[in-house]
Amino acid sequence: MHSDSSNAANAANTVLFEGISKRFGAEDKSFTALDAIDFAVARGSITGIIGRSGAGKSTLIRLVNGLERPTSGKVIVDGVNVSDLDEAGLRALRRSVGMIFQHFNLLSSRTAFGNVALPLEIAGYDKEAIRGRVEPLLDLVGLSDKRDRYPAELSGGQKQRVGIARALATQPKLLLSDEATSALDPETTQSILELLKRINAEFGLTVLLITHEMEVVKAITSDVAVIDEGIIVERGHTFDVFTRPQHPTTRALLAGLPGSKLPAALAFTLRPQKTAGGRVAVRITFFGRTAEQPLISRLIQTLGSDINIIAGTVDEIGGEPYGSLIIAYAADDATIANADKFFEANGLVAEVLGYVS
Numbered sequence: 001m002h003s004d005s006s007n008a009a010n011a012a013n014t015v016l017f018e019g020i021s022k023r024f025g026a027e028d029k030s031f032t033a034l035d036a037i038d039f040a041v042a043r044g045s046i047t048g049i050i051g052r053s054g055a056g057k058s059t060l061i062r063l064v065n066g067l068e069r070p071t072s073g074k075v076i077v078d079g080v081n082v083s084d085l086d087e088a089g090l091r092a093l094r095r096s097v098g099m100i101f102q103h104f105n106l107l108s109s110r111t112a113f114g115n116v117a118l119p120l121e122i123a124g125y126d127k128e129a130i131r132g133r134v135e136p137l138l139d140l141v142g143l144s145d146k147r148d149r150y151p152a153e154l155s156g157g158q159k160q161r162v163g164i165a166r167a168l169a170t171q172p173k174l175l176l177s178d179e180a181t182s183a184l185d186p187e188t189t190q191s192i193l194e195l196l197k198r199i200n201a202e203f204g205l206t207v208l209l210i211t212h213e214m215e216v217v218k219a220i221t222s223d224v225a226v227i228d229e230g231i232i233v234e235r236g237h238t239f240d241v242f243t244r245p246q247h248p249t250t251r252a253l254l255a256g257l258p259g260s261k262l263p264a265a266l267a268f269t270l271r272p273q274k275t276a277g278g279r280v281a282v283r284i285t286f287f288g289r290t291a292e293q294p295l296i297s298r299l300i301q302t303l304g305s306d307i308n309i310i311a312g313t314v315d316e317i318g319g320e321p322y323g324s325l326i327i328a329y330a331a332d333d334a335t336i337a338n339a340d341k342f343f344e345a346n347g348l349v350a351e352v353l354g355y356v357s
């Protein structure tokens, strides 16, 4: 029997991790790969789990389709406790949960068509039904003209498209992605992420992806959890986690993003203390609607023309505009007070980076 609250949680979430821990090895020298994980993957979301190598990401995702069993706790997929399933139940679960992999895991002896058809053959579909399902899928992933090609004749991006079509063949409600773009170049990564985004929007498919690449999380997820040594250290809407990271691990992962580093010339001259007649260097972060306003010209109007713009980026996180601007201006009390008033009035987050002469 489910309580009303667990029914509501199952309606809202495709996956629930409840008090999950996973230990490997014998009792006396066991290793804790996951510890006290409570996490929900909202239905229809694209949710990312990010962490460094060895953080526990693969173990966590493998619990979802029953490839690993938790040492304690429950993983609930679409209202079903995965640990309660017998072999037949696990087979049914794996039909309703598609998965894509870093190295694609295609059968080299089968064509693109044959690879996509495989899960349908295993599920016992007849030839006609298989063709009726596989051809539109190859079309969806843009590979109709490659239907008779073998994996060795396809590029990495094309192989991953076959992998995506195969994962969708049994019409799953959930797609698991295990570092699916890690072996691809940035441009191909972008096109695969666009495809995942389109599939999520068109079919309402929930996507749970694990990655060590912040770029991937930034490009397509709505929600994210940061995992470190088997513990979720930070979670939330991607936009909030990226713009106001709280945990040092999140900050360290974000520091690898292009545009997050200080320009070399500034980093070299920046001092922690104010110098006589020196200038203060400030990073202004602006979100949502403020990112679209003509901030720079208003800033110049407020602070006068004695302001240097050192660096700037405008970007999008989870579809929301976001920008950052590094400026320097006179570090006297009147100018600083004037600037602070401007930042506050315009809802800008300003962080003093240091002082330059």
Ligand SMILES: Nc1ncnc2c1ncn2[C@@H]1O[C@H](COP(=O)(O)OP(=O)(O)OP(=O)(O)O)[C@@H](O)[C@H]1O
Residues within 6 Å of the ligand: 024, 025, 031, 033, 051, 052, 053, 054, 055, 056, 057, 058, 059, 060, 212
């Ligand atoms: N079958 C196993 N037996 C023993 N230890 C394991 C097993 N599987 C994983 N581990 C350990 O659990 C920890 C988490 O591994 P996991 O593969 O989940 O990390 P990850 O975040 O996916 O890392 P990567 O990105 O390198 O794959 C690692 O320290 C790993 O060595």
